[in-house]
Amino acid sequence: NAGVTQTPKFQVLKTGQSMTLQCAQDMNHNSMYWYRQDPGMGLRLIYYSASEGTTDKGEVPNGYNVSRLNKREFSLRLESAAPSQTSVYFCASSEALRRAEAFFGQGTRLTVV
Amino acid sequence: AQTVTQSQPEMSVQEAETVTLSCTYDTSESDYYLFWYKQPPSRQMILVIRQEAYKQQNATENRFSVNFQKAAKSFSLKISDSQLGDAAMYFCAYRGPSGNTPLVFGKGTRLSVIA
Numbered sequence: 001n002a003g004v005t006q007t008p009k010f011q012v013l014k015t016g017q018s019m020t021l022q023c024a025q026d027m028n029h030n031s032m033y034w035y036r037q038d039p040g041m042g043l044r045l046i047y048y049s050a051s052e053g054t055t056d057k058g059e060v061p062n063g064y065n066v067s068r069l070n071k072r073e074f075s076l077r078l079e080s081a082a083p084s085q086t087s088v089y090f091c092a093s094s095e096a097l098r099r100a101e102a103f104f105g106q107g108t109r110l111t112v113v
Numbered sequence: 114a115q116t117v118t119q120s121q122p123e124m125s126v127q128e129a130e131t132v133t134l135s136c137t138y139d140t141s142e143s144d145y146y147l148f149w150y151k152q153p154p155s156r157q158m159i160l161v162i163r164q165e166a167y168k169q170q171n172a173t174e175n176r177f178s179v180n181f182q183k184a185a186k187s188f189s190l191k192i193s194d195s196q197l198g199d200a201a202m203y204f205c206a207y208r209g210p211s212g213n214t215p216l217v218f219g220k221g222t223r224l225s226v227i228a
């Protein structure tokens with residue numbers, strides 16, 4: 001029972017490099033999310049996808065792009081990484097019900113040097 | 114926009130004692146859900162408890178219970194008989210009336226449990 005799977009778990013990038021964080025869920029959820037977690041800041045929403053084929057900006061979308069490849073997969077791309085993007089990134093998914101809990105991946109610790 | 118505020122960055126509790134973590138939120142909606150998540154050092158996010166705004170009865174899950182005050186927009190978490198395994202970051206979260214909207218999180222409270 002995999003739930004939400006994120007890859008990679010750790011990554012170090014140089015400033016200006018690009019990379020894509022992958023996320024897949026096997027729970028047939030419509031909604032998927034990308035959050036970043038920074039010390040003292042809680043979890044802040046980067047982008048979300050309410051259903052396959054739709055994406056919307058969250059609180060901190062600058063410097064990121066997303067793709068909802070299909071119902072299972074939702075990727076996050078950093079086109080030109082900056083030190084300010086050093087963070088722990090979480091992918092999550094949920095049913096499209098207001099009572100539904102969000103299920104989270106294990107997180108990706110990204111360091112930009 | 115909805116906001117969630119956790120005013121206690123850090124708390125500590127003696128093992129077997131009771132601790133209450135505070136959370137307030139701001140919304141103009143009348144129908145919504147509130148959640149508490151636990152994040153241990155493993156980074157895994159674990160749902161602790163949830164509360165529907167239209168339910169007056171406070172939710173309870175074993176040693177975890179909430180004090181939901183809708184008029185005051187307050188949603189505190191009480192942990193009874195604290196255990197060493199309760200040590201973690203705790204996040205309060207809000208979801209509005211549409212199931213398509215994301216959870217909005219507070220900044221978290223780090224709970225330490227003293228043996």
